[in-house]
Amino acid sequence: MPLPPRRRWRLDLWSAGTLLVALVVCLPVAAVAWMAFFPSENIWPHLMETVLPDYILTTLWLMLGVGLGTFVIGTATAGLVTLCRFPGSRVFEWALLTPLAIPAFVIAFVYTDLLDYGGPVQIALRALFGWKTPRDYWFPPVRSLGGAITMMTLVLYPYVYLLARSAFLEQSQAVLEVSRTLGCSPLRAFLRVGLPMARPSIAVGLALVLMEALNDFGTVDFFAVRTLSAGVFNVWLIMQNRGGGAQVALVLLTFILLLVWLERAGRQGRRYHESGTRSTPVRPLVLTGWKGAGAALLCFLPLGLGFLLPAGQLTVFAVQRFSDSWTDAFFTLARNSLALSFTSAAGALVIGLFLAYAVRLGRDTPFLRWTVRLASLGYAVPGAVLAVGVLIPFSRFDNWLDGVVLEATGWKLGLLMTGTTGALMFAYVVRFLALSQGTVEAGLGRVRPSLDMAARTLGRSPAQVLRQVHVPLVRGSLLTAVLLVFVDCMKELPATLLLRPFNFETLATHVYQFASDERLEQSALAALSIVVVGLLPVILLSRSIRQSRQG
Amino acid sequence: MTRRSSAAFAAVALMAVATPALAAEEVNVYTSRQPALIDPLLKAFTDKTGIKVNTVFDGKSIEERLKAEGANSPADLVLTVDVGRLTDLVAKDLVQPVQSETLTKNIPASFRAEDGKWWALTSRARVFYVSKDRVKDGEIKSYADLADPKWKGRICTRPGDHDYNVALTAAVLAHEGPEKTKDWLKGVKANLAQKPQGSDRSQVKSVKEGLCDVAVGNTYYMAAMLADPEQKAWAEAVNIVFPDQAGNGTHLNVSGMALTKSAPHKDAAVKLMEFLSSDEAQHIYADLNNEYPVKPGVEWSKLVKSWGTFKADTLALAKVGELRPAALKLINEVDFNAGP
Numbered sequence: 001m002p003l004p005p006r007r008r009w010r011l012d013l014w015s016a017g018t019l020l021v022a023l024v025v026c027l028p029v030a031a032v033a034w035m036a037f038f039p040s041e042n043i044w045p046h047l048m049e050t051v052l053p054d055y056i057l058t059t060l061w062l063m064l065g066v067g068l069g070t071f072v073i074g075t076a077t078a079g080l081v082t083l084c085r086f087p088g089s090r091v092f093e094w095a096l097l098t099p100l101a102i103p104a105f106v107i108a109f110v111y112t113d114l115l116d117y118g119g120p121v122q123i124a125l126r127a128l129f130g131w132k133t134p135r136d137y138w139f140p141p142v143r144s145l146g147g148a149i150t151m152m153t154l155v156l157y158p159y160v161y162l163l164a165r166s167a168f169l170e171q172s173q174a175v176l177e178v179s180r181t182l183g184c185s186p187l188r189a190f191l192r193v194g195l196p197m198a199r200p201s202i203a204v205g206l207a208l209v210l211m212e213a214l215n216d217f218g219t220v221d222f223f224a225v226r227t228l229s230a231g232v233f234n235v236w237l238i239m240q241n242r243g244g245g246a247q248v249a250l251v252l253l254t255f256i257l258l259l260v261w262l263e264r265a266g267r268q269g270r271r272y273h274e275s276g277t278r279s280t281p282v283r284p285l286v287l288t289g290w291k292g293a294g295a296a297l298l299c300f301l302p303l304g305l306g307f308l309l310p311a312g313q314l315t316v317f318a319v320q321r322f323s324d325s326w327t328d329a330f331f332t333l334a335r336n337s338l339a340l341s342f343t344s345a346a347g348a349l350v351i352g353l354f355l356a357y358a359v360r361l362g363r364d365t366p367f368l369r370w371t372v373r374l375a376s377l378g379y380a381v382p383g384a385v386l387a388v389g390v391l392i393p394f395s396r397f398d399n400w401l402d403g404v405v406l407e408a409t410g411w412k413l414g415l416l417m418t419g420t421t422g423a424l425m426f427a428y429v430v431r432f433l434a435l436s437q438g439t440v441e442a443g444l445g446r447v448r449p450s451l452d453m454a455a456r457t458l459g460r461s462p463a464q465v466l467r468q469v470h471v472p473l474v475r476g477s478l479l480t481a482v483l484l485v486f487v488d489c490m491k492e493l494p495a496t497l498l499l500r501p502f503n504f505e506t507l508a509t510h511v512y513q514f515a516s517d518e519r520l521e522q523s524a525l526a527a528l529s530i531v532v533v534g535l536l537p538v539i540l541l542s543r544s545i546r547q548s549r550q551g
Numbered sequence: 552m553t554r555r556s557s558a559a560f561a562a563v564a565l566m567a568v569a570t571p572a573l574a575a576e577e578v579n580v581y582t583s584r585q586p587a588l589i590d591p592l593l594k595a596f597t598d599k600t601g602i603k604v605n606t607v608f609d610g611k612s613i614e615e616r617l618k619a620e621g622a623n624s625p626a627d628l629v630l631t632v633d634v635g636r637l638t639d640l641v642a643k644d645l646v647q648p649v650q651s652e653t654l655t656k657n658i659p660a661s662f663r664a665e666d667g668k669w670w671a672l673t674s675r676a677r678v679f680y681v682s683k684d685r686v687k688d689g690e691i692k693s694y695a696d697l698a699d700p701k702w703k704g705r706i707c708t709r710p711g712d713h714d715y716n717v718a719l720t721a722a723v724l725a726h727e728g729p730e731k732t733k734d735w736l737k738g739v740k741a742n743l744a745q746k747p748q749g750s751d752r753s754q755v756k757s758v759k760e761g762l763c764d765v766a767v768g769n770t771y772y773m774a775a776m777l778a779d780p781e782q783k784a785w786a787e788a789v790n791i792v793f794p795d796q797a798g799n800g801t802h803l804n805v806s807g808m809a810l811t812k813s814a815p816h817k818d819a820a821v822k823l824m825e826f827l828s829s830d831e832a833q834h835i836y837a838d839l840n841n842e843y844p845v846k847p848g849v850e851w852s853k854l855v856k857s858w859g860t861f862k863a864d865t866l867a868l869a870k871v872g873e874l875r876p877a878a879l880k881l882i883n884e885v886d887f888n889a890g891p
Contacts, residue, residue, distance in 0.1 A: 050883060118753075118760035118785075126761075134744065134762045135704065143748045224710055224748045224888065237611045238712050239879070240639070395619040402623050414815075415623045419607075419616075498612055502579060502605035502625070513608070517585070518752045521781065 014358040014462070018368060021351055022375040025430050028389025029253070029381055035392065036250045039243020047235065047244055055231040055248065059214065059255065061145055062152075062227055066213045067206055069153030073302050074160025075202060079190055080299055082168040083176075085284045086292035092299040093165075094542030099306030100158045101534030103491040103508070105218025106527045108151045109515040110310040112222070115142045143223040151219055154306035156209045162541070163205035167198035173283050186285055203266035207259045214255055215382040217494040222516055228252040232384045233494070242388075249385040256380040311531055317524030325525035333526060337506040340421060341489035344428035345436075348485045349478060351429065352436030356444050357466050360452075376434030383431065383494035390427045391498060394418045419501045427495045432488050436481040443477025444470060483537045490533050577603040578819040581613045582630040584806060589630060592835050596826045602819050617645045617811060624813045627820035630672075632806040633714035635721070637669040638872025646809040651821060657828035662805065662845045664869065671805035671868070672827055673842035676861065677719050678801060679792040680755045680766040680773070686790075691765055693795045694723060694802070698738025704891070706739060707754040707763035710747045711887030712879060715769060715804060721871045721878035722802045722864060729881065736885045746890030752776055752785070759788035769804070774841030774854050793861035800864040804871075806842065 080086070081093045099107075115121050122139055131137045140146060171194060179189040195202075220230040228248060236245025287295050318325065355372050362368045381389070398415040405413040417423045447470060455465045471478070493508050500509065507526040514523035582589060586608050593604040609616065613631065617624050617640075629640060640646045641664065648667040655663075662671035679691060691697075697706055708716065724732045744763035754766035755776060766789070776786035793801045808827065814820050826832055833844035841852050882888075 116753075116756075117762040118756045123760070132761060141745060144746070224746065226888075233611070234712075237615065239883075240614070242615070391616070391619050395621065399621050399623055415620060415625065418620055419625060497609070498616075500607065502607050505608070513585075513610075517750055518756065518782070519779070 014354075014361050015365075015368060015371075018355055018358045018371050018375070021355060021433075022371040025375045025378050025433060027393055028386050028427075028430060029377060030389075031393040032246045032249050032253075032385055032389045035243055035246035035388075039241075039246070041241065041243065043235075043239075043241050043244040044247055047247060051226070051231060051235070052248065052251070054226055055228045056251065058145060058225060059227045059229075059252075062149060062213055062220075062225070063210050063255075065146070065149030066152045066156060067210055069149060070157040070160045070209045071202065071206060073153065073157040074205060075164045075195060075198075077157075077299050077302060078161045078164035078168055079194065080295050082165055083186075083190060083194070083285060084287050084295060086287040086295040088296050088299070092296075092303065095303050095307075096161055096299060097158045097538050097542055098303065098535065099155045101487075101531050101538050102155050102307060102310055103218070103493075103530060103534070104152050104155050104212075104216050105222060105493065105515075106314075106511065106530065107155055107306070107310045108148070108219040108222055109511070109520050109527070110313050111147070111151060112142050113520050114313065115139075143225075145223075145225050148216075148219050148223050148225045148227075152213050152216060154302065156212055157302060157306070159208045159212075160202060160205035163201040164198055167201035168194060171197055200266045204263050207263035207266060211256060211259050211263075211380065214252065214259075217382070217384050218512060228255065229382050229384050229494075232382075232388070236388065245388065249382075249388065252382060252385065253380070256382070260380050311528070314524045314528045314531065317521045318528045321521050321524060325522065330525060333505055333507050333510050334529060336504060337490055337508070337530075340424065340506065341428075341486045344425045344432070344489045345482045345486040347425060348429045348433050348436040349440070349482050352433055352438075352440050352481060353466075353471075353478070355433075355437045356441040357462075357470065359441065360444055361462055372437070376437060378430040379432065379434035381431065383427075383492055383496075386427050386431055387495040387498035390423060390430075390495070391418070394423050394426075419499075421501060421504070424496060424499045424501075427499055428485075428489045428492060431492070431495070432485040435484045435488065439477055439481035439484060440474065443474035443480075447473050480537070480540060483540060487534050487537055490530055576601065576816070576819050577605060578627050578816050578823050579625050580604055580606045580628045580630055580823075581616065581626045581811075582606050582608055583610050583613055583632060583636070584608075584630050588840050591839055592827065592832050595831065595835065596823055599826070600822060602822065604823065614639060614643060614645065618643065620813075622813050624811060625815060626811050627814040627816045628823060629809050629811060630806070631808075632804070633718055634671070634805050634807070634868040634872045635714060635718055635875035637664075637671075637805075637807050637809060638869060638875070640809050641668045645812055647812045647814070649810050649821060649824065651825060653825040654828055657825075657833075657846045659845065659847060661868065662807075669807055669809040670824065670828070671807040671845050672833075673836045673840070673844060674803050674805045674863075675769045675771055675842050676793060676801045676803055676863065677715060677767065678770055679794055680758055680768050680789040681792050682758050682761075682764045683788055683790055685761075685764045691792060691794075693798055694719070695735065695798075696794075697742065697765070697767070698735045700738075700742070702742045702765065704742065704744050705764040706742045707744055707757045707766040708739075708747050709750055709754060709767075711736070711740075711882040715751070716767070717875055717878050717882065718804050718871050719767075719802050720882060721874040722799075722866055724874050724878050724881070725866055725870055726799050729877070732878075733881050733885060736881055736887055740885060740887050740889075741891055743891045747888050752782065755789055756782070756785045759785040770843075770855070770858070771841045773858075774852070777854070791858050793858075795864070796862050799866070800862040803863045803868075805845070805868060 077092070077096050081089050081096070113119055117134060125131070125137070125139070129137070175193060175197070176189050179193045180186070184192060214229060217229050217233070220227045221233070228251060231248045232245050232252065235241055235248050355375055359368055359372055378386070395415065395418040398418045401416060402413045405411060451469055452465055455469050460468065491508060493512055496506055496509055497512070500506070507530050511523045511527045511530070514520065586606065593606070596602065597604055613629055617626060620626070629646070631637065646668050649670070650667060654667070654670060658670050662674070663669065681691060691702070696702070710716070720732065720736065723735060727735070744757070751768035751772045752775070754768055755772065757763050758766050770791065773786055773791060776782040795801055808824055810817070810820055810824065828846060830846065830849060833846045833849040836842050837844045837849055837855070838852050841855050843851065843855065
């Protein structure tokens with residue numbers, strides 16, 4: 001059968017819509033770039049001389065530290081649970097994901113409370129050893145670069161774990177056995193063969209981790225660690241130079257784009273290495289005795305430190321302060337967070353579905369591929385940058401529109417979008433669109449194209465095919481997409497702080513305000529709520545992990 | 552997605568967008584003061600006048616918001632702390648003058664802009680919280696002492712570029728000039744027990760735990776800590792020392808207000824301003840927040856009285872605001888936040 005002719009791009013509803021979405025999503029980035037290149041007072045030379053090298057260096061250290069930490073923890077635990085059997089390994093397989101539910105800034109608050117000089121751990125140590133002053137002993141400072149690296153490592157390693165685990169599962173027993181017959185110990189076989197073969201997947205996981213680390217604002221702000229993301233706010237709000245803030249933001253974006261490139265390269269590599277035939281899956285090595293106990297302990301450490309301990313501490317605080325936390329004010333916070341996150345997630349889903357289906361319709365046109373890639377750029381933009389990029393163009397537009405309307409009708413419109421939850425939802429959708437689009441696209445990819453053809457032959461329009469065939473078939477992916485975006489919206493901090501309207505707090509902003517004023521206990525219930533909601537996608541993921549095991 | 556659930560989405564979306572209530576009379580406030588501190592005041596105002604007060608609590612970016620929103624900003628009133636923030640609002644042309652007999656009567660001339668573009672509501676002193684156990688009476692007396700090598704590893708403070716520290720540095724700058732101020736900053740930095748971090752309260756906590764012996768902080772935090780079950784012990788571990796009693800006097804800073812240039816509810820906003828300067832509101836400031844009321848004759852709280860009277864620096868607040876950028880530059884030049 002001759003191949004169908006390569007489709008030519010034509011302007012229909014789907015491509016026009018895709019282009020529109022891409023342009024709107026790029027607006028904040030374009031606004032920031034504009035401010036950086038055309039500042040009212042150019043302080044770039046001053047920045048280069050003073051703070052910028054420090055921001056860059058600190059950011060590089062942070063990336064190195066978090067990268068190393070998550071690599072070691074993620075691959076070691078993934079290797080253990082896939083290649084070995086030991087007490088509790090089945091539980092660890094999904095439980096190791098739970099730290100994902102805890103936002104980095106929340107775990108930072110908890111550990112500062114515990115480990116600071118005035119916290120229970122150091123008090124106990126002083127009581128135990130009779131130390132009186134800080135000059136009597138050394139204790140690692142929590143609010144430091146090292147502290148930030150540790151906090152982020154503890155909650156971000158599951159990304160590496162998840163991707164490394166699936167890569168190890170795809171490897172065949174034969175490969176590892178060959179290396180064993182060639183005289184490798186199991187550990188050596190893993191280090192010399194298993195790990196290098198999983199390299200592309202691990203690179204993807206690391207790229208995601210590093211993107212999250214670069215995006216973080218709450219932790220570095222609280223720890224006074226001077227990374228680029230803290231620098232954006234610092235230059236913009238404390239040094240009061242908008243153009244300078246935008247310039248720091250552009251440097252940060254460059255870092256992120258490098259990571260996006262790395263991630264893409266990794267994914268392509270992964271596709272290349274995948275073996276077509278599914279050979280015998282890995283037969284796990286059974287570990288007993290002290291080896292088994294050691295493996296269990298190794299897996300328990302990240303789980304305990306990254307989830308059980310912080311979640312436990314929050315629970316204790318929440319219970320202690322329950323009567324003055326479980327109030328109408330709390331319900332308002334929860335309602336705000338839920339409604340805002342849910343609406344944004346729904347919006348991101350609808351647009352993500354539209355984009356994914358548009359790509360499917362116009363499969364081979366480079367134009368569509370590039371516009372969709374452009375539309376997923378928002379995920380690479382840190383919340384702090386996005387906040388600036390939304391506030392400025394929105395208020396400009398609103399003021400312009402107000403002028404036009406006033407002139408035409410004499411009616412005072414005021415600011416249409418600025419300072420409304422609409423602007424906030426826009427920021428969320430821009431930020432998390434890539435998540436929903438990617439998830440839906442992966443789901444649609446599993447639906448055979450012959451179904452589309454059959455439906456179209458039976459006279460259905462593309463929109464009808466989407467509604468009647470695809471949506472019911474990929475319901476699971478749609479749910480996952482909504483859930484992922486929902487949870488990320490619940491955790492979002494910097495953009496929310498800057499864009500929220502009158503009388504409007506979310507759980508995240510509430511926790512941030514109280515905890516940075518040394519009153520974590522009073523906001524523990526709100527923090528715990530974010531964690532509980534964050535567990536939903538983790539449960540979903542772990543369920544699919546268990547199912548893949550059974551299947 | 553079924554049609555019914557998409558309708559539900561839309562309904563939630565609409566609910567979320569349509570938050571601003573349509574009250575008869577209202578006033579919109581951008582505040583960098585903690586909600587817990589000002590909510591009782593705003594509630595008293597609403598109870599009295601029926602005017603609804605909407606707030607956005609925004610610690611750092613009020614100016615940027617106002618600037619971006621421009622002539623159509625919904626904000627009427629800015630409530631903020633630190634004189635530098637107030638004079639900045641004026642410098643950036645974001646606020647307008649207010650002519651009000653009530654305000655001029657209630658607020659002394661030294662606590663407001665000549666043209667009525669900003670008005671202070673309360674003042675607070677930037678004092679030392681010193682360890683009861685480890686610092687003797689009269690051992691530390693002045694801001695200059697903070698840089699004395701004798702205190703090496705014994706001083707705690709929040710980040711140098713925080714408004715309160717910038718204002719203190721600006722006051723030192725006004726008295727001593729740039730050279731001496733820079734040396735002073737270097738000296739204080741070298742004496743710090745740890746990298747500057749956290750809030751004024753967490754410095755006192757560090758004193759209680761023995762990390763350092765002297766913390767720099769604002770007066771009203773003492774009261775806030777005494778009122779908190781977990782923090783009471785921190786407050787009880789320290790004494791308050793008013794610095795520079797033999798010199799220029801203790802550095803004062805203020806919290807204050809300004810009417811935005813765009814203020815859509817100007818009348819209601821001025822009513823709120825007048826209310827905040829009234830006996831009733833000034834009493835709340837004094838009793839609930841333990842700040843020094845600016846209105847003469849309003850009694851200090853019992854706790855505040857117990858610290859005694861002190862000699863305050865008479866340097867004009869406007870001068871402190873004016874020197875703020877220069878002070879910030881010095882702080883960055885010595886890389887204060889890098890710590891010892």
